[in-house]
Amino acid sequence: MESSPGAPQPRPGASPPRPRVSEDSLAVALGLLVFALALGNLAGLDVFGWVVKTSVWLAPGKIMAPVSTGFAGLPGWASLLLTYLFMTALLGVGARLLGANSRRFLAGFTLLFFLSYGCWAAGHFAYIAATTDQLKKLGIPWSMNLTGEAGFVFALVAGLIVGNLLPGVAGWMREAIRPEWYIKTAIVLLGASLGVKSAEALGLASAVMFRGLCAIVEAYLIYWALVYFVARRWFGFSREWAAPLASGISICGVSAAIATGAAIRARPVVPIMVSSLVVIFAVFELLLLPFVAQRFLYDDPLVAGAWMGLAVKTDGAAIASGAIADSLLRAKAVAAGAVPLKEGWVTLTATTVKVFIDVFIGIWSFVLAVIWCTKIEPRTGDRVRAREIWDRFPKFILGYLFTFAVLLAFCLMSAGGLPGAKRVIAGSDLFRVLFFVLTFFSIGAATNFKKLWEEGIGRLAAVYVVCLFGFIIWIGLGISWLFFHGMKPPAGP
Numbered sequence: 014m015e016s017s018p019g020a021p022q023p024r025p026g027a028s029p030p031r032p033r034v035s036e037d038s039l040a041v042a043l044g045l046l047v048f049a050l051a052l053g054n055l056a057g058l059d060v061f062g063w064v065v066k067t068s069v070w071l072a073p074g075k076i077m078a079p080v081s082t083g084f085a086g087l088p089g090w091a092s093l094l095l096t097y098l099f100m101t102a103l104l105g106v107g108a109r110l111l112g113a114n115s116r117r118f119l120a121g122f123t124l125l126f127f128l129s130y131g132c133w134a135a136g137h138f139a140y141i142a143a144t145t146d147q148l149k150k151l152g153i154p155w156s157m158n159l160t161g162e163a164g165f166v167f168a169l170v171a172g173l174i175v176g177n178l179l180p181g182v183a184g185w186m187r188e189a190i191r192p193e194w195y196i197k198t199a200i201v202l203l204g205a206s207l208g209v210k211s212a213e214a215l216g217l218a219s220a221v222m223f224r225g226l227c228a229i230v231e232a233y234l235i236y237w238a239l240v241y242f243v244a245r246r247w248f249g250f251s252r253e254w255a256a257p258l259a260s261g262i263s264i265c266g267v268s269a270a271i272a273t274g275a276a277i278r279a280r281p282v283v284p285i286m287v288s289s290l291v292v293i294f295a296v297f298e299l300l301l302l303p304f305v306a307q308r309f310l311y312d313d314p315l316v317a318g319a320w321m322g323l324a325v326k327t328d329g330a331a332i333a334s335g336a337i338a339d340s341l342l343r344a345k346a347v348a349a350g351a352v353p354l355k356e357g358w359v360t361l362t363a364t365t366v367k368v369f370i371d372v373f374i375g376i377w378s379f380v381l382a383v384i385w386c387t388k389i390e391p392r393t394g395d396r397v398r399a400r401e402i403w404d405r406f407p408k409f410i411l412g413y414l415f416t417f418a419v420l421l422a423f424c425l426m427s428a429g430g431l432p433g434a435k436r437v438i439a440g441s442d443l444f445r446v447l448f449f450v451l452t453f454f455s456i457g458a459a460t461n462f463k464k465l466w467e468e469g470i471g472r473l474a475a476v477y478v479v480c481l482f483g484f485i486i487w488i489g490l491g492i493s494w495l496f497f498h499g500m501k502p503p504a505g506p
Contacts, residue, residue, distance in 0.1 A: 036197070038408050039111060039194070040408075041201055044198045046103070047441050050441075051441040059083045061441065062083045063080075064079065064096050065089065066080040066443060067137050069143050070139060076089065097126055097127070101122060101126070104118075108122075111194075117188040118189055125451060128454060132167035139153055142163055144158055158341075158345075160343070162336055165333050165336065170457065176457055191455060195451045198448050202448070206438050209434045209438055212431060224496040236262075237259050240258065252389060253277065253279045254279075254283055261284075261288065262481065269377070274287075277390075290477055292460055298326075303334050306342065307342055311345045314359050316494050317338050318363040318497075319492075324485060327456075339359035342354060354503075368413060
């Protein structure tokens, strides 16, 4: 995933900035740096105790506070400011390594951060976020039961408003609109959180991983071939367009479209347009599918999680869909008087399925490169090497697997390891959430409907509509049901 639709473009006549590292590698480095600092909690150091935590609120003064009681004397606004300064310093250095204009990035990121956090805070308003079991404590008669994850949706909608109705503001923030960078960093941190959750119920976690692997193998074999056939036979697209379109729609959105375009030597415009289309549809899926899952899959929450991973085609939107579905299904269980569900297991399932999909992108790109070089467009002197698997492999997955394995192993091999691991993720997980919120806002701000329509995206969108609603959603649901039906997450608060 070398770039994203929101990546800034060089000014006319200016030399494009030369990145010193790839976005993928930098996301791994930043995620592992935050994780390494958080490990200081194992030695009794409250490293991230000052990070801002957002609570369900009625009075504005209750919105934010430091996550640790050791910093209870620190005002909420100061905690937010320290969090902003830390993230600005971290990402500012990273942006410089990516070749961004530092001054413009810092200005844009400042606005992005506070707008995104404002959306996150608004999503925690009690009448929006409170679950049924919280109403009496808060002294309110009703709530929408969306939990604080409603802030993700608020950020997405706010980003769409900025990107489509306030072009001047979007231009000001352009250097900082980097959704793929933010979500990759978040996923590295998510590995640590899910490692702890897996240790709490290891047998179920192992089953989720095995079934997730089986589910995505089936999805690959079915989705890609069907989308490629529809694009070629029904809509008359050339192979150059059909292959990235099939990968983008059926596999993993932006990363798959870009990797496939590179593998078959497509013109740059092809994966860019497909990527933009994927982001647009991910917005609609994100706003729709978690609520459909809440309505029809509340008795099978892990089916819902796998469905999010198979049906939603960008990393950020898929995992966030899992997070929203997680909160909605937990709220539904409480409202229905059923056994409460342990937080995070729907997200774990969606993430596991999505991670396996990402892992296979490199292999799939290598297979396509071999086919194109040897069968479709053979050229004298062409030779495909195994190194291309590594070149296409999404490196942030290695970061995710590393943080996951470290905390899972620590919990299983150390006496009393679970409480220590929970202290580690107490602060790092808040950064993960903030990176998610930045991703949502950035996806919205990068989605310019008018411009994409002018570029002729209508026929590509027709392929997407036919494939998505014709079979991808339903096959994904069927595969999810086949592998996850009857599996239940642990009971919990």
